[in-house]
Amino acid sequence: MCGCPRVTERPAVPADDPWRALKRKTRPLVDGAIRRLCGPPLHRAWGVRTHGDGTLPRVVLTFDDSPVRSGTEQMLDALGGLGVSATFFCVGLNARRHPALVRRIVGEGHALGNHSLGHGRYDGLSPRDTTHIMACQQILTDLAGVRPLVYRSPYGRYTPWEVRRLRTLGLTAVSSNVDGADWQRPARPAEHIARDVLGAVSPGAIVVLHDGYAGLDHHEASETALALRLIVPALEARGYTFVTVPTLLGLPGE
């Protein structure tokens, strides 16, 4: 699941603004309810893909909150050195800031995924609005010349109607079944990230890691890049091959 929080500075609530103070107070309750209703336990029932064929030794590395300076470059350098492909779930506004990185991702043989326009916490709850999906789709298609086939919701939240409309828009809703939890702060050591991933991978696994943070222009992801150098050789020694999400799921056009 993508827990990757958006990093933004929030101004202090003025003491004389009771409405904003109430909203701030009730937000954890509302978020908790949404997490229970829209979180991973129900994803598969709604058609969100959490993994691929469990009989073949294939695994997918995915990166959320792409692209950012430093973090995406570190990941591309590591993957290139290891000779494996991955899937980068891009935030539309990040992609617009870093078009060269989007083109580098595709140019080096990786797949692009749609991770919404601005990583909004509540976008997928809207009954009708598809701006968060389509605006990102347009940015990525214009920059890379290829149309993403997969979408991952920010914060790992899906509603049944979001999954249905993604299907209508030609996108497959994707989550994950292995989490390196590298979004935690302070940064987890590479050995811990690798230990958790290697302990959880099974055939058809979709692993979620992070090269960026939504809303940030620059992000250091050196522990994640180092973890890749531990994870990839260890899984190759177990007979795994690395593929992209569209290949794992056999999506049309791939």
Ligand SMILES: [Zn+2]
């Ligand atoms: Zn994210």
